[in-house]
Amino acid sequence: MQKSWAEAYATARDSAKPLPGEPTPVGAAAGRVLAAAVRCERPVPAFDNAAMDGYAVAGAGPWTIRGRVLAGAVTGGPVVTPGCAVEIATGAPVPAGTEAVIPYERCAVDGGVVSAGRPERAHIRRAGDSLAVGALVVPAGRTVTATVVAAAEQAGAEQVLAHRAPTVTLLVTGDEVISDGVPGPGQVRDTFTGLVTAVTARAGGVLDGRRLLPDRRDLLDAALREAGTDVVVVSGSSSAGAADHLHELLSAGGATWLVRGVACRPGHPQALAVLPDGRWVVSLPGNPYAGLVAALTLLEPLLTALAGRPAAVLPCAPVSGSPKLMPGGVRIVPAEADGTLIGAGSVGLHAAANADFLAVLPGDWTPGSPATLLRVP
Template sequence: MSANHSTGVPWREARAIAAASSCPLPAETVPLPDAAWRVLAEACTARADLPGSDTAAMDGWAVAGPGPWRVAGRMLAGAAPWVGTLAAGEAVEIMTGAVVPAGSAAVLPYEKGTVRGAEGEVSGALGGRTHIRRAGEDYARGDLLVAAGRLLTPAVCGLLAQGGIDTVAVHRRPRVRLLVTGDEVIGAGVPAAGQVRDVFGPMVTALVAAAGGVVTGHDLLRDDPGLLAAALTGADTDVVAVSGSSSAGRADHLRDVLDKIGGRLTVDQVACRPGHPQVLAELPGGRRLVGLPGNPFAGLVAGVTLLQPLLRTMAGRLREAQLRLPVLGDVQLTGGITKLVPVLVEGDRAVVVPGARPASLGGAAAADALAVLDDGWAPGAAAELLPLAGPWW
């Protein structure tokens, strides 16, 4: 491989190509509890008013008219509605969430009321708030709850449950087959001299899950072009990720194999460091391939550069929040390339984790994000951050 990392597609352009190279996958209907962190393919509307009845927003007494009030009974959440209408001067002790009796003007909170006498007379100042949630004040039946394209965060899942939703239509998760190439790679245990552990299995599985996909196949392949060709043509997933065969060494067969099986490169090398020899290709039948460099940190950079944007589009995650912070640290840049470095987020700034090397994951494992340092960046200048410790989306 040439040492000139400025060759290849500019980093931001490569990332944009990956995001635009596919489209959201078709929808499938799943139970709401199974839909967390997936993307709605169809809008959801309320099946009932929210709330469904006038309910107490505080523990206290539902009161009618001016006080003091005679306590006529008690209402617990989930109990049958009060029969009849409260008359002026009457109160019902009530718990949060219980249906307020007809005629109630307000709920007097416990901390604002005083009870006197054996018959239970309560007095207190109502103040300016009624502490009653009126039926339909949040949503009326048929109102839009959540539009298509929204990520099903915990709050969104809870809102849909409030609206009576049991199942949702979400975009299918993109399925990924991972092919880890290299005669020296072992899948478990402590490597012997000349061997290395497969780090891409667990690392890529995590990258794929964070982008909304799922790894459905994971194979170790010897450095044999015939084996690689057979694995690529036999893959029945949406995306194939290949590690360790995208450079230009004697054991790097990916480009030749792609040419023989009718694949088409859409990104051939990226002007970044580490991760320069990464590739994106279209396989026969419309499947996509991402080639990841074999060095672990370089492979991680390629994963966030090409693999994750591709998968997010397939999963329907068409919006991506961007975070920019000043980045502090001593980083040597090379003209014409983008450098990605691990950083720790400290309040309103990011600090470079020192010692990052293409073959080492120590810096990235200690980091919160990768800072994208373009040509011309200087210490203290703002830079885009890509999350490593969880999505901010």
Template structure:
């Protein structure tokens, strides 16, 4: 089935613009324990060769020359070899230990036989079971470039090559302003009243996308209330997110606020469903305002369209490339419009999850990803997918 196409910036272009306009924030240096989830502002380099010494890759015997070999000691991990091996000599060695000078190879323990003070076994080829100095990386080698988000493996890598701190971009502070006199914050909605879903949802989403969320603030629909709230939030945060005030109704104040400030939007509506009435505009030096629709699923789509790429740009992270999957399911289409729908992984790719109307979060709450269905998509064809 087809619907009429809304005007606005194309979804892919809106995403690119939001990333492109954001200049990375300044650089700070933090201990490894505080770096998880942040983005590298400088590359991570090897402070010494990795490994830093010739290392035994197996438990066994470091041997020199042809056998049998006279056993003349042992080396455990963490110890420094005391002697240089000569032809016909061996030392017992453990995995991870430093191979003594003069050793040609390591004869693994399963292939060796102890005979009094002698070790017998097949003569290994030179270099067997030895990890040579610098095999993984030479001193000074770039191991990870700037712009990479720090995860557990990155922390381990940085520690293994001698770093105690990392240069990172700080998380941008994000304040969410929730508008709408019809909203209630506790219990179920009622006659004319709707339970707020965005206040509980958006802070964790902001944190997941690399921002530092402030506590949501609730703004009534009286004239001037949004202007005061935006001014206060903009003095404290790099990004102000406004929900439910992006349309052109009598209570929708955001566009009037931007016009009064002379702020020209970078993106003003997006040709996608849901989430068409979303916008991005400058709020001042290194300050941005993102307008989200009031409907919860539409707001989530807008977050991934504009706010996520904006936060990537502010933290110096590249715009992520979306993977592809075969997507199956029944989706209402519209000419010239990108549809974003929740999908769950299955054996053949991904299938559309039911319950994804603009105001309903059931489908996306159960989904693994959002499928980005460009115009012309048909069930069973390939689409880009944005992990949730």
């Protein structure tokens, strides 16, 4: 079931549907995607208010000042009658009877009497001028940003219907892997947790749990069964060696394989499967750079789809260098923003750490030709 890199990426992108929407407090919905449109629940503005600092007046001038209204005042204050004026601040509710607000700079005040020419504009923002109740604030499908939150709150929304953020469990396998401290002989530090956390968050998901597992079939089997998240990511145990149990366990458990090997270097053993209960399993090769490639190829587009976000449009730009290509597949190489390729092996992450993108180079690529680019997390 080996696929081309483009087929594997498209499979991860297109196989999942957005998770159901759930009522979510507006302030807690940031970063999630709207499953339903937000509509105005309170007119914007909510009440008639002054658009300028000045005097609220009625009738012809001059006007005798009868009071003052500041922003935050309750409605039902002084009533403006012909020949009277009420000093008013921007945003303050206009008193009943007001015909116009005359800005300070157009007024002359002497002994409590305001004189000014008849204003050309009323300088009053009427209730509902911007949005009436029921009007569309933000359509479904939009990612909730800080501005979306502010607009929804201004329109009186307390909750929105947002797609549930996909949850992820990470299982880091390998007798040699430690989570902290200085590695001893034959040991390596876990480099997957930070990468998977970043890719998950960027795609709109949440890393809900992480476990380090030795290379034991029974422990991996139990961990797969116990993971209650939408997606289970397994690093290592992805090949066919004596310590690689994942494929055997998934097949025995009735998983449906969508991707089982990708024609790319590095990252060939990556895989994507669906368990009978609907949970997704993403298999990342144990080599750190190959695992990063797989996370960007399978995990990120899968989580993006589950989160309800629109599929990313991958940039394509000319790149230059002299990497070793892969006939019949793609070579994935770190690249700087200016298109310069940086050499890297399947283990080292240092080149990717100094790169802005990973360039996907087909077997017939030539220096200076365009390549698909994956953004480095």
